[in-house]
Amino acid sequence: MKFTLSEIAKLVRGTVVGDATIVISGISGIKEARRGDITFLANPKYLSLAKTTKASAIITSLEVNGDIKKPLIKTDNPSLAFAKVVSLVAPNSIQCPQGIHPTALIAEEVKLGENVAIGPYTIIEKGAVIGKGAIIYGGCYIGHYSRVGDNTLIYPHVSIRERVEIGKRVIIHSGTVIGSDGFGFATVKGVQKKIPQIGTVVIEDDVEIGANVTIDRARFDKTIIGRGTKIDNLVQIAHNVIVGENSIIVAQAGISGSTVIGNGTILAGQAGIVGHIQIGEGAIVAAQAGVTKSVPPNTKVSGYPAKPHEVAKRVNACVQRLPFLYKRVKELEAELEKLKQILAQYGKTEDTQSQS
Numbered sequence: 001m002k003f004t005l006s007e008i009a010k011l012v013r014g015t016v017v018g019d020a021t022i023v024i025s026g027i028s029g030i031k032e033a034r035r036g037d038i039t040f041l042a043n044p045k046y047l048s049l050a051k052t053t054k055a056s057a058i059i060t061s062l063e064v065n066g067d068i069k070k071p072l073i074k075t076d077n078p079s080l081a082f083a084k085v086v087s088l089v090a091p092n093s094i095q096c097p098q099g100i101h102p103t104a105l106i107a108e109e110v111k112l113g114e115n116v117a118i119g120p121y122t123i124i125e126k127g128a129v130i131g132k133g134a135i136i137y138g139g140c141y142i143g144h145y146s147r148v149g150d151n152t153l154i155y156p157h158v159s160i161r162e163r164v165e166i167g168k169r170v171i172i173h174s175g176t177v178i179g180s181d182g183f184g185f186a187t188v189k190g191v192q193k194k195i196p197q198i199g200t201v202v203i204e205d206d207v208e209i210g211a212n213v214t215i216d217r218a219r220f221d222k223t224i225i226g227r228g229t230k231i232d233n234l235v236q237i238a239h240n241v242i243v244g245e246n247s248i249i250v251a252q253a254g255i256s257g258s259t260v261i262g263n264g265t266i267l268a269g270q271a272g273i274v275g276h277i278q279i280g281e282g283a284i285v286a287a288q289a290g291v292t293k294s295v296p297p298n299t300k301v302s303g304y305p306a307k308p309h310e311v312a313k314r315v316n317a318c319v320q321r322l323p324f325l326y327k328r329v330k331e332l333e334a335e336l337e338k339l340k341q342i343l344a345q346y347g348k349t350e351d352t353q354s355q356s
Contacts (some may be wrong), residue, residue, distance in 0.1 A: 003023070005018075006021070011088060018070065024057060029356045030050065030055065039055040041058055042078040044061075051068060054069035057072065060072050062074050068093065077258065097117040100112075108126055109127050114133070117135045122142070127144050128144065128145065128147070135154065136148070143164065152167070159178070160178045161177075164217070170207050175284075176214070177214050178201050178209075180217065184219055200222055201224075202222050204224070204225060210232055223237065224242045230247075235251065235294050241256075241258065242259075244262045247262060247266070248265075252266060255267070255273045257275040259276065260278045262278070262282065265281065266283075268289070270288045272290045273285070277295075280296045283295045284309075285300075290303075290306055293305075
């Protein structure tokens with residue numbers, strides 16, 4: 001499909017700078033773009049790429065200035081605007097499952113809402129409730145008495161264990177397991193005895209969960225993922241964790257049991273959080289940080305053990321200078337040894353003179 005730049009600007013509520021009549025026929029990243037494509041620039045630090053890209057037009061923020069010899073669409077949120085353009089220029093041609101596939105195994109006492117779609121070889125156990133407009137791809141498992149909310153999308157090979165609650169408009173990507181047992185054992189005479197995990201998991205509305213994520217059921221009560229939170233691939237969330245609303249958890253992060261994550265927090269890639277602590281509202285945990293104690297609201301921490309980011313940067317700067325400091329210490333030790341030898345020789349000379 002083809003659109004003029006002015007038509008795209010109306011869609012994203014942006015302002016055209018330059019030729020509004022050029023025709024856009026494709027979309028691409030700023031490095032890969034070709035003539036006829038539209039791309040976007042959300043971060044001013046990549047401004048140099050905007051000057052070299054082959055794209056025919058660029059969506060930018062209102063603050064972007066500079067010598068860009070390309071037609072622009074300036075908007076408040078370039079990333080969101082570009083997402084809208086993707087849907088316009090390159091609509092998804094893949095069709096979701098329609099209706100209920102004959103190979104789906106649906107137990108008795110399952111309640112199915114209107115316009116539900118269930119793919120092949122999906123298993124839905126007794127007492128489950130599937131909300132209207134929900135789409136469940138093939139090879140999924142929905143456990144006993146679990147609930148899936150309206151217009152939720154579940155991709156292939158997702159496992160949702162018993163008594164789990166999934167909200168409305170949730171997206172769950174392939175390979176994810178929700179409601180697996182929490183990691184609970186007691187050592188009895190050197191043998192690990194399993195502690196029953198009889199709680200559940202609640203995923204609130206408008207959450208998106210990436211591929212191969214594991215969210216454990218609570219030992220008692222609930223593990224909760226708050227409304228609007230987005231979880232990247234390969235994240236582990238342990239039993240009785242509470243994640244607040246509109247938080248972001250990036251790939252390979254791990255959260256230990258009974259930790260509370262506040263609203264609007266960001267856990268960057270490979271962040272590790274110990275159990276039974278609190279991450280305050282609006283806090284940011286940097287990539288690969290190891291958090292061993294509670295983090296106050298609206299604080300950024302990094303490093304291991306995690307500490308305020310500005311402190312961590314200074315510590316890291318010192319660490320980077322260790323080879324130089326080691327070399328300098330060895331030089332000072334050598335100079336000190338020379339001084340000791342000189343002083344020792346001087347002392348012998350004084351003794352000789354006093355004896356004579």
